[in-house]
Amino acid sequence: MGAVALTEPQGPAVVLPVFQGPLDLLLYLVRENRVSIWDIPVATICDQYQAWLRAMEQLDLAVAGEYLVCAAWLLAIKSRMLLPRREKGEADPRAELVERLLAYERVKRQAAELAGLLALREGVWPVQVSLGEEKSQGDVALEDVDVAALARAMREVMEHFRREHPPGLVLPPMRHTVQEKMQELLAFLTEERSFPLLSHMLTRPDRLEAVTCFLAALELVWLRAARVHQRLPFAEIYLTPTGYSPVLEASTHA
Amino acid sequence: MPDLELLAAACEAILAVAGEPVSEAALVKALGSDVTEADVREALNLVQSRHEAAGSGLRLEKVAGGYRLTTKPELSEFVASFLGLRAQTRLSQAALETLAIVAYRQPVTLPEINFLRGVNSSAVVRTLLERKLIKVAGRKQVVGTPLLYRTTKEFLVLLGLQSLAELPSLEELGETEAAVGS
Amino acid sequence: MPDLELLAAACEAILAVAGEPVSEAALVKALGSDVTEADVREALNLVQSRHEAAGSGLRLEKVAGGYRLTTKPELSEFVASFLGLRAQTRLSQAALETLAIVAYRQPVTLPEINFLRGVNSSAVVRTLLERKLIKVAGRKQVVGTPLLYRTTKEFLVLLGLQSLAELPSLEELGETEAAVGS
Numbered sequence: 172m173g174a175v176a177l178t179e180p181q182g183p184a185v186v187l188p189v190f191q192g193p194l195d196l197l198l199y200l201v202r203e204n205r206v207s208i209w210d211i212p213v214a215t216i217c218d219q220y221q222a223w224l225r226a227m228e229q230l231d232l233a234v235a236g237e238y239l240v241c242a243a244w245l246l247a248i249k250s251r252m253l254l255p256r257r258e259k260g261e262a263d264p265r266a267e268l269v270e271r272l273l274a275y276e277r278v279k280r281q282a283a284e285l286a287g288l289l290a291l292r293e294g295v296w297p298v299q300v301s302l303g304e305e306k307s308q309g310d311v312a313l314e315d316v317d318v319a320a321l322a323r324a325m326r327e328v329m330e331h332f333r334r335e336h337p338p339g340l341v342l343p344p345m346r347h348t349v350q351e352k353m354q355e356l357l358a359f360l361t362e363e364r365s366f367p368l369l370s371h372m373l374t375r376p377d378r379l380e381a382v383t384c385f386l387a388a389l390e391l392v393w394l395r396a397a398r399v400h401q402r403l404p405f406a407e408i409y410l411t412p413t414g415y416s417p418v419l420e421a422s423t424h425a
Numbered sequence: 426m427p428d429l430e431l432l433a434a435a436c437e438a439i440l441a442v443a444g445e446p447v448s449e450a451a452l453v454k455a456l457g458s459d460v461t462e463a464d465v466r467e468a469l470n471l472v473q474s475r476h477e478a479a480g481s482g483l484r485l486e487k488v489a490g491g492y493r494l495t496t497k498p499e500l501s502e503f504v505a506s507f508l509g510l511r512a513q514t515r516l517s518q519a520a521l522e523t524l525a526i527v528a529y530r531q532p533v534t535l536p537e538i539n540f541l542r543g544v545n546s547s548a549v550v551r552t553l554l555e556r557k558l559i560k561v562a563g564r565k566q567v568v569g570t571p572l573l574y575r576t577t578k579e580f581l582v583l584l585g586l587q588s589l590a591e592l593p594s595l596e597e598l599g600e601t602e603a604a605v606g607s
Numbered sequence: 608m609p610d611l612e613l614l615a616a617a618c619e620a621i622l623a624v625a626g627e628p629v630s631e632a633a634l635v636k637a638l639g640s641d642v643t644e645a646d647v648r649e650a651l652n653l654v655q656s657r658h659e660a661a662g663s664g665l666r667l668e669k670v671a672g673g674y675r676l677t678t679k680p681e682l683s684e685f686v687a688s689f690l691g692l693r694a695q696t697r698l699s700q701a702a703l704e705t706l707a708i709v710a711y712r713q714p715v716t717l718p719e720i721n722f723l724r725g726v727n728s729s730a731v732v733r734t735l736l737e738r739k740l741i742k743v744a745g746r747k748q749v750v751g752t753p754l755l756y757r758t759t760k761e762f763l764v765l766l767g768l769q770s771l772a773e774l775p776s777l778e779e780l781g782e783t784e785a786a787v788g789s
Contacts, residue, residue, distance in 0.1 A: 191518055191519055192542055192543040192544035193543050193544070235545075237544045274541055275542065275543060278525055279522065281525035282524070284525070284593050285521055285525050289515075289516065292584065293501065294501025295496060296620075297624070298623040299623075300675075300677055300678060310694075310698065312445075313696050313697060315560065316765060317560035317766060318572070319560065319561050320560075321706065321766070322707070322777050324700070324703040324706070325704075325707035325710075325777060329723075331725060434661065434663055434682055435682050436664065437662075437664030438682040438685060439664075439686055440664075442686055452689075455688045455689035456685060456688075457685075457688075480616055480653055480654075480657055482623060483620065500617050504620050507621045507625070507633065551780075562767045563768055570773060572775060572779075
């Protein structure tokens with residue numbers, strides 16, 4: 172458990188303990204109340220726990236889901252404590268709570284022990300003199316190779332590969348219907364008496380649109396709404412209006 | 426028997442480039458066929474005594490089943506001042522707790538760590554993996570076959586331990602469980 | 608004037624962790640306000656003379672940009688022997704990457720490995736074959752019928768896995784962008 176100083180723009184700084192989790196908070200409450208861990212007054216601790224949660228929420232500290240799960244657990248224990256025990260041998264409803272708090276207390280002591288060892292080691296740096304030019308970099312001792320190292324290496328391969336092979340620019344294909352194209356062409360035809368179909372097709376951004384356009388033109392010819400002319404093979408194809416304007420179904424395509 | 430001074434110099438040179446603890450066996454192998462373990466130990470003694478002089482900035486250390494050269498702790502102020510921001514980074518409380526669980530209960534799974542700490546510790550585990558203080562050591566044969574974690578040699582080096590057996594037991598700390606909350 | 612022996616020790620400690628040449632000015636700065644360039648030069652002289660003893664494996668070298676500690680050239684045979692032996696118990700980054708590709712994409716061919724890594728990996732593949740971490744497992748029925756590689760039993764033992772099915776996905780180890788922040 173550490174502490175965080177919350178400096179509010181108005182008012183004095185609030186110093187609030189920072190808990191490593193619900194078990195840490197519970198241990199803190201047990202100590203604050205100077206009660207035995209073997210005989211926790213669950214009702215009191217449960218109320219104080221919830222008061223802490225509210226305080227943490229008000230201060231906008233992220234209250235992780237684990238805190239809420241633990242709150243529900245405490246409530247369950249509290250309610251079971253209110254029921255009379257049916258048999259002599261029935262387990263104390265607090266048994267698991269005590270067990271987990273003791274186990275966590277142990278972890279904290281062990282962590283403090285490691286911190287102590289680390290503090291002793293502070294200010295000691297390994298010597299690594301250069302060999303001149305060559306330096307074995309990124310070597311791993313075989314005994315240190317684990318799946319995490321393997322996965323890290325794989326990620327590096329994939330990232331390198333992605334950098335070397337950037338994805339090409341992909342434009343989503345436009346969707347066109349023959350119906351739409353027919354309306355479009357009819358509009359062109361009423362405006363310009365002679366419409367250069369081939370040029371129009373060749374300048375479409377994607378082939379699908381060009382094909383749709385050609386089908387639309389054929390459809391208009393078949394409906395006798397247009398005529399086609401081509402003077403020479405491979406020369407421009409002109410579309411001209413016949414004066415007849417077919418009633419096209421309204422396009423349902425958005 | 427080979428020249429002891431030469432052996433001491435060779436040991437020092439090897440340790441200085443190794444950058445990690447080197448076992449006695451590795452030194453013996455590197456120094457040639459006519460060198461014994463006893464020779465190496467004597468040479469290392471010479472290295473150690475030479476560094477005890479006030480004018481030396483280094484010391485010989487026995488850690489993680491091997492030997493390595495480090496700077497003297499009493500010079501840390503100067504070295505830290507030189508390294509500036511490159512100084513050691515401390516471990517967070519969450520990292521210490523998680524590391525303690527792995528160290529004392531290994532091999533251990535993430536669900537077990539989460540249960541003991543009462544909070545999800547996957548991010549902390551990932552940090553410890555990245556710092557190479559813990560490593561994956563197979564899977565537990567239970568539902569979901571979670572990965573098992575163990576501490577590394579790097580962990581021993583960081584804490585200055587010869588082996589895991591040197592981890593202080595809680596009995597030495599004078600812990601009595603009934604003392605909690607009193 | 609400050610204690611010369613202490614200054615010499617501090618200079619040596621700094622040079623021993625620097626890993627690159629250190630200028631006189633940087634040493635002066637690290638050693639504190641009451642230390643002059645002349646002090647540092649005198650301290651470095653002391654370091655140098657101490658390393659001239661036969662029992663020392665290091666020497667102080669003046670190079671472009673400052674001073675650095677290196678191993679004595681006459682000991683290079685031992686150092687090279689040590690590094691050569693150690694290399695046999697280590698995997699280079701290239702080897703680790705290739706092993707990862709074989710592990711995650713097996714069975715895989717050399718052209719496929721080369722394509723993924725962007726460099727020719729035949730030497731690395733040979734090393735992994737020699738170390739028995741990968742093996743040949745038939746030929747791919749494409750042009751040139753290249754050899755297919757798979758990981759071995761030794762590979763599983765190294766990673767503490769019972770079977771390849773236990774190899775964690777990259778997602779499981781939090782090694783993909785998708786898992787970041789989870």
